[in-house]
Amino acid sequence: xxxxxxxxxxxxxxxxxxxxxxxxxxxxxxxxxxxxxxxxxxxxxxxxxxxxxxxxxxxxxxxxxxxxxxxxxxxxxxxxxxxxxxxxxxxxxxxxxxxxxxxxxxxxxxxxxxxxxxxxxxxxxxxxxxxxxxxxxxxxxxxxxxxxxxxxxxxxxxxxxxxxxxxxxxxxxxxxxxxxxxxxxxxxxxxxxxxxxxxxxxxxxxxxxxxxxxxxxxxxxxxxxxxxxxxxxxxxxxxxxxxxxxxxxxxxxxxxxxxxxxxxxxxxxxxxxxxxxxxxxxxxxxxxxxxxxxxxxxxxxxxxxxxxxxxxxxxxxxxxxxxxxxxxxxxxxxxxxxxxxxxxxxxxxxxxxxxxxxxxxxxxxxxxxxxxxxxxxxxxxxxxxxxxxxxxxxxxxxxxxxxxxxxxxxxxxxxxxxxxxxxxxxxxxxxxx
Numbered sequence: 001x002x003x004x005x006x007x008x009x010x011x012x013x014x015x016x017x018x019x020x021x022x023x024x025x026x027x028x029x030x031x032x033x034x035x036x037x038x039x040x041x042x043x044x045x046x047x048x049x050x051x052x053x054x055x056x057x058x059x060x061x062x063x064x065x066x067x068x069x070x071x072x073x074x075x076x077x078x079x080x081x082x083x084x085x086x087x088x089x090x091x092x093x094x095x096x097x098x099x100x101x102x103x104x105x106x107x108x109x110x111x112x113x114x115x116x117x118x119x120x121x122x123x124x125x126x127x128x129x130x131x132x133x134x135x136x137x138x139x140x141x142x143x144x145x146x147x148x149x150x151x152x153x154x155x156x157x158x159x160x161x162x163x164x165x166x167x168x169x170x171x172x173x174x175x176x177x178x179x180x181x182x183x184x185x186x187x188x189x190x191x192x193x194x195x196x197x198x199x200x201x202x203x204x205x206x207x208x209x210x211x212x213x214x215x216x217x218x219x220x221x222x223x224x225x226x227x228x229x230x231x232x233x234x235x236x237x238x239x240x241x242x243x244x245x246x247x248x249x250x251x252x253x254x255x256x257x258x259x260x261x262x263x264x265x266x267x268x269x270x271x272x273x274x275x276x277x278x279x280x281x282x283x284x285x286x287x288x289x290x291x292x293x294x295x296x297x298x299x300x301x302x303x304x305x306x307x308x309x310x311x312x313x314x315x316x317x318x319x320x321x322x323x324x325x326x327x328x329x330x331x332x333x334x335x336x337x338x339x340x341x342x343x344x345x346x347x348x349x350x351x352x353x354x355x356x357x358x359x360x361x362x363x364x365x366x367x368x369x370x371x372x373x374x375x376x377x378x379x380x381x382x383x384x385x386x387x388x389x390x391x392x393x394x395x396x397x398x399x400x401x402x403x404x405x406x407x408x409x410x411x412x413x414x415x416x417x418x419x420x421x422x423x424x425x426x427x428x429x430x431x432x433x
Contacts, residue, residue: 013072023054027053031046033183035102045097045101052097055090056090056166057194060160062079098122098125104176118173130155216291218289224274224353225285226273226274229295230268231269238299242260243258243261274320310338311339313340314422319345319347321403321404329342329365329368330361336367339392341389355372382410383414
C-alpha cells in the first residue's frame with residue numbers, strides 16, 4: 001500500500017499507551033473486587049472477559065481517529081498500532097475467558113436469558129477470532145496467499161457489529177453483582193463509548209470530516225501518479241509533512257487510503273499527492289480517475305514536523321517515502337538556520353520523483369543539501385554510505401526517516417554499532433495495516 005502514515009518521535013506514544021493500559025487494569029481490578037468472593041477461577045474468568053471488552057471498546061474509539069488523542073500517541077500511525085495490539089490482546093483474553101468460563105450456579109439462579117447470552121458469547125468468540133486474525137495476518141504462511149486489502153477492509157468493518165453482540169452478552173449474562181456495581185457501570189460506559197464510536201464511523205464520519213475536491217490534473221512520472229486537487233468548498237488546512245485520506249466514491253474505489261501531501265499549503269488551497277501503484281487500489285486509480293472528477297479528502301493527520309528538531313538534521317527517504325520531505329523542502333526559507341541533509345534512496349534512477357524540486361531548493365537554500373542513492377547501481381543504502389556522504393556526523397544530528405522499516409532498522413543498527421547513533425530518531429510507519 002502506498003500510504004504514508006504520521007510520524008513518531010522516540011517515546012512519543014508513551015502517554016497514550018499508559019492511558020489505554022490504565023483503563024484495562026482498572027477493569028481487571030474491579031473484576032477481582034466484585035467477584036473474588038466467588039472463587040479465584042471465577043474472578044480470573046470475569047477479569048479476562050472484562051479487560052477484553054475494554055480493549056475492544058478502545059479499539060473502536062481509536063478507529064474513529066479522534067484528533068484530541070492523536071498527540072498522546074505521537075501520530076495516527078501509533079494510534080493504529082495501539083488499535084491493532086488492543087485487538088490482538090482482546091483476542092487472547094477472550095480465549096482465556098472461554099477457558100475459565102465463570103460459573104456462578106451456586107450463587108445465582110440461572111435464567112433462560114442468561115443461557116442465551118452464554119450461547120451468544122460462543123458465537124461472538126469464534127466470529128471475532130476470524131475477524132481479528134484476518135486483520136492481523138496479511139499473508140497466509142506456507143501457501144503465501146496475501147489477504148486482499150478489500151477483504152481486510154470489509155471484514156474489519158464488521159468488528160463493530162460483533163462488538164455490539166459482546167455488549168448484549170455482557171449485559172444479559174447471569175452474574176452475582178448488580179447492575180449498579182462499579183464493574184457493571186464501568187463496562188457499560190465503555191460499551192457505550194465503543195458503540196458510539198462505531199456508529200460515528202459508519203454513519204457520520206463521512207459527512208463531518210470529508211471535504212469535496214475536484215481533480216485538477218493527473219500526471220504520470222517515474223511510475224507515480226501526481227494528483228492535484230482543488231477544493232469545491234471549505235479547504236483543508238495542513239502543515240508540511242502531514243497526510244490525508246483520499247476517497248474516490250463511485251469508481252469502485254470506495255475505501256479511503258492515506259497519502260502524504262507533497263507540497264506545503266498553496267495560495268490556491270490545492271492539494272497534491274504522489275501515488276505509487278503498490279496495491280490493487282493504487283493500481284486502479286489512474287485508470288478510473290480523470291480530471292474533473294470529484295473526490296473526498298479527510299484530514300489532515302500526523303505529527304511529522306522537522307521544525308521540532310535540532311540545528312542539525314538528516315532526512316532519509318526510501319522510495320515513495322520522499323513525499324513528506326518534498327513538502328518540507330519546499331517550506332524552507334532561503335535564510336533557514338538549520339543544517340539539513342537529505343539522502344534519497346531509490347532502486348532505479350527513473351524511480352526518483354521530485355528531483356527538480358530538490359535541486360531548486362538546494363540552489364536557493366544554502367543550509368539544504370541532498371544526495372540520490374540508486375541501489376541497483378551503488379548497492380543498498382547503509383550506515384557507512386550515510387556517514388560517508390553526510391556533511392556532518394549523524395551523532396550530532398536528529399534523524400528523520402520515511403520509508404521501508406527494514407531499511408530504517410538496518411541503518412540505525414549500523415550507526416549504533418559505530419557509536420554514531422543520532423540524538424533523536426523520528427520516523428513514519430510505512431504501512432497502514
